[in-house]
Each structure stands twice: as structure tokens, then as C-alpha cells.
Amino acid sequence: MSEIVKTEAIVLSKMNYGDSSSIASMFTEDLGKITVIVKGARSPKSKYGKIVDPLNYLAVVLYKKESREIQLLSQADIVEHYPNIKNDLSKLGYAYGVVELVKNLLADHEVNKKIFKGIVKILSRLNSGEEKSEITFGRFFMFLLKETGYEIQIDSCALCGKQKFDGDVFYNFEKGLICGECKKTVVDNYDINLELFGYLNCLKTNESAETFSNLIVRKAIVFMENHLKYHVPDFKGISSLKLFN
Ligand SMILES: [Zn+2]
DSSP: OOEEEEEEEEEEEEEEETTTEEEEEEEETTTEEEEEEETTTTSTTOSSTTTSOTTOEEEEEEEEOTTOSEEEEEEEEEEEOOHHHHTOHHHHHHHHHHHHHHHHHSOBTOOOHHHHHHHHHHHHHHHHTSSOHHHHHHHHHHHHHHHTTOOOOOSSOTTTOOOOOSSOEEEETTTEEEOTTGGGGOSSOEEEOHHHHHHHHHHHHTOOOTTSOHHHHHHHHHHHHHHHHHHOTTOOOOHHHHHHO
């Protein structure tokens, strides 16, 4: 017996299968990350073949069978297709960066509606260009780290609890934020100057961050990548950012 499921989905990736079909990975609102087959997708007559394409936001209908690893797509309609992202290599790099993080940090079938909404929001922000793409991406990265249990702890010094800092601060991937005084007692400190610290705070609190330099914005992404590499040994960094930027 298969069950008919209607849900919304972001297409993460797609590959050819057999003579005319495609297999796609999707992050769905109600079933989490799943794999679907689109039968006949590559035939010119296919209604859904072109719609099921990476980065598209779709409303889909699936025939779902618990015992099956790959679900069958029966219908798909476009909700958003983000044309400005697809016409801009830099935006595309960050959008695929979002896809990579979702593929790396979420297990199959793990349902998380908050993350689903977050992806939709970030793709729409990248598409509209209301702020620099690298800042928008940084906000998503910070949000996703928190939602998947790898939160960057920068509220207070992990050792003495101090919350106001006059000199530079440091970060230990195991412990969290370390103030100048406590630094002496901790090995393996990541140096965070006050500007980077201020920017990371803006990402966390969702405040405007337009005044920060490109250098700081990029340093923050590298910092979050290093934080994630420390906690997830299989994670080797976000390759899309290097590929497109
Ligand atoms: Zn301290």
C-alpha cells in the first residue's frame, strides 16, 4: 500500500536514471530529506521533468511507501524558481552552499519545519538581493549551526562568564568564547578580533550588518566552517563557495 502525500519541497540535486527517468534529492517540509524518482522526466513530453531541478521550490504530490528508499513523484508545481540566483554565478555559489550544508547536516527523513522555512527565506533573500549575498549566507550558516546542535556560543566567556570585552576575544571549538584573561589557561584558541566578534553577533541577532568589511564577512564564513569541521569530522568545507566565487 502506498500513501499519497502532498508537501512542499526544495530540490537539492538531480541525476539521470535509466533511459528517461531522473532521481532527485529533495528537502521536504513534511518528510525531511528524501529521494524521489521522476519517471520519464527526460522525455520531451514530461510535465515535471524540467520543474524538478536543483534550487526550485515546489509543491509536490508523492506516492509514499515506507518500505521503499525512493519515493515516486506523481505531481509537481513551481512555487518559486529564483531566476536572479540562477543568472548570477556568485549568488548561485551561495545557494549551492546552502544545499551542501543541508545535505551534510540533516539526516534522511529528519523533519524540521523551522529549517525548511529558513531555507525558503534565505533563497528568497538571495534572489531579491536586498543585502550582500555573503551576509545572507552567513545568517543562514549561523542559524543552521544552532538548529542542528552546533551552536556557536558567543554570549559570554565560557570560563569566567564575563559578557563585556575591551580587547580581542578568542574561541575554543570545544569550550566556546574565551576572554583575554582566561586565554592563558586554554590551548588551541581561535583568534577573534572585536570586529569579527561584532559581526558574528549581528548574524546571531539578525541585525543589519551592511557596515562590515568584505574581509570580516568572509572571515566569519571560514570561522563557521572551521567550527563545523571540528565537530563533524566528515565535513570538509563548503566546496560551492570556492567553485563559484
Ligand atoms: Zn574569561
